[in-house]
Amino acid sequence: EILMTQSPATLSVSPGERATLSCRASQSIGSNLAWFQQKPGQAPRLLMFIASTRAAGAPARFSGSGSGTEFTLTISSLQSEDFAIYYCQQYDNWPFTFGPGTRVDIK
Amino acid sequence: QVQLVQSGAEVKRPGASVRVSCKASGYTFRTYNIIWVRQAPGQGLEWVGWISVYSGKTNYAQKVQGRVLMTTDTSTTTAYLEVRSLRSDDTAVYYCARADWGDNWGQGTLVTVSS
Numbered sequence: 001e002i003l004m005t006q007s008p009a010t011l012s013v014s015p016g017e018r019a020t021l022s023c024r025a026s027q028s029i030g031s032n033l034a035w036f037q038q039k040p041g042q043a044p045r046l047l048m049f050i051a052s053t054r055a056a057g058a059p060a061r062f063s064g065s066g067s068g069t070e071f072t073l074t075i076s077s078l079q080s081e082d083f084a085i086y087y088c089q090q091y092d093n094w095p096f097t098f099g100p101g102t103r104v105d106i107k
Numbered sequence: 108q109v110q111l112v113q114s115g116a117e118v119k120r121p122g123a124s125v126r127v128s129c130k131a132s133g134y135t136f137r138t139y140n141i142i143w144v145r146q147a148p149g150q151g152l153e154w155v156g157w158i159s160v161y162s163g164k165t166n167y168a169q170k171v172q173g174r175v176l177m178t179t180d181t182s183t184t185t186a187y188l189e190v191r192s193l194r195s196d197d198t199a200v201y202y203c204a205r206a207d208w209g210d211n212w213g214q215g216t217l218v219t220v221s222s
Contacts, residue, residue: 034208049208091207
């Protein structure tokens with residue numbers, strides 16, 4: 001099973017600032033990585049897939065990069081609606097696995 | 108537009124079974140796989156399994172292997188998740204999502220296992 005780790009666990013950011021979230025896979029997954037945003041009481045929402053392809057409806061301030069084992073989600077300028085938990089998920093090998101999440105909260 | 112609409116909340120006794128449905132619309136059902144994900148209260152996301160709507164092939168997480176059955180009905184464009192021999196640690200919100208990368212999600216179904 002591929003283990004996904006995320007750092008940091010919590011990221012405190014002021015509105016308008018840049019946020020950088022990291023995701024690491026225990027073995028190479030190519031570019032088969034997705035990023036999700038989840039707010040309390042809501043289903044997850046896809047932001048990025050194939051590591052760097054923005055999902056339909058995802059704002060342009062979100063960008064993804066990386067391949068192999070190291071991945072990054074960048075939010076260029078935090079808006080109030082971006083405070084949430086972010087998860088990465090690999091879909092390269094069964095079982096597909098999620099990272100533990102990074103909580104982005106208001107500084 | 109793509110929509111996945113799940114069945115309502117369930118309360119079950121330990122040892123019972125539950126079936127959650129996921130009605131898909133707005134796209135050609137056969138052309139995308141369905142994944143199931145669960146989230147225990149206050150916890151992160153846990154991948155439960157995957158089904159190819161086209162072939163019926165399935166793959167399940169080891170934690171639920173032997174207790175889970177995923178099926179689809181192409182005539183009604185509905186996916187189903189059945190969990191048997193329910194335990195208290197199966198208490199969670201269960202989500203269905205379209206495609207391996209989860210591009211569209213159902214609203215979630217809370218399954219509570221309690222005596």
